[in-house]
Amino acid sequence: MKNNSYHIFFNNLANPLKIEIIGSLKKTSKSVKELVKELNVEQSKVSHALSALKKCNIVNVIQDGKKRIYSLNKNTIVPMLKLIDRHSKMHCDCKCCTMKDCKGKK
């Protein structure tokens, strides 16, 4: 990845579905179908999302018969999400989110 293409990587994290997929794969590797069932989303949506995540090596994939098992490359993502959690604990109550249950001053 070149200097000014950070945004291509981060674009993967700037998306709720992809974040959900990452969250799910953090626990255990899964097939596409398992993700589809767990997250209750359209299969092609999941496939498209996984494809983008794979382009940036955020996930890896191995084939198992007709299934493809996706796993999270935790090296980068896990510490990155930890950074954000810390950031939000310090700073956010919560100007940077749009959640309904947010008590922060907008």
Next chain:
Amino acid sequence: MKNNSYHIFFNNLANPLKIEIIGSLKKTSKSVKELVKELNVEQSKVSHALSALKKCNIVNVIQDGKKRIYSLNKNTIVPMLKLIDRHSKMHCDCKCCTMKDCKGKK
């Protein structure tokens, strides 16, 4: 920031201009006008970008007469960009970018 609003934070990093601003402020705090001159972009573009960055506490601002001096909140961002640099060194040559000079297999 709540669990599933990571993407609002990351959206700030999924954008070349905002990344440029962050890069510039990493060195030294600057007024809007200084950023405008240095990055050679439209003033309102910079203001809009700064406003989004501020919502997530990625930057801080203080007023100095009619100027507003923006500074980078380095705690989260700097280690985060380091993570990516490491990630890209390990994994990217470079499937996750669209740069013309990229020698990676697409």
Next chain:
DNA sequence: TTTTCATATGAATTATGATTCATATAGCTT
């Protein structure tokens, strides 16, 4: 060797974020 199951892919549409441009605000200077 056809059918079924798991997944991927592409094109069309839709949604979302970025840009632009005109204007507003608010501090300074005179």
Next chain:
DNA sequence: AAGCTATATGAATCATAATTCATATGAAAA
């Protein structure tokens, strides 16, 4: 006060990413 400077803001447009849907591929089962 009037005018200038620095910055912000909002609405309209434009660009990009996400979604949908129909279909393709390819492995296994029958």
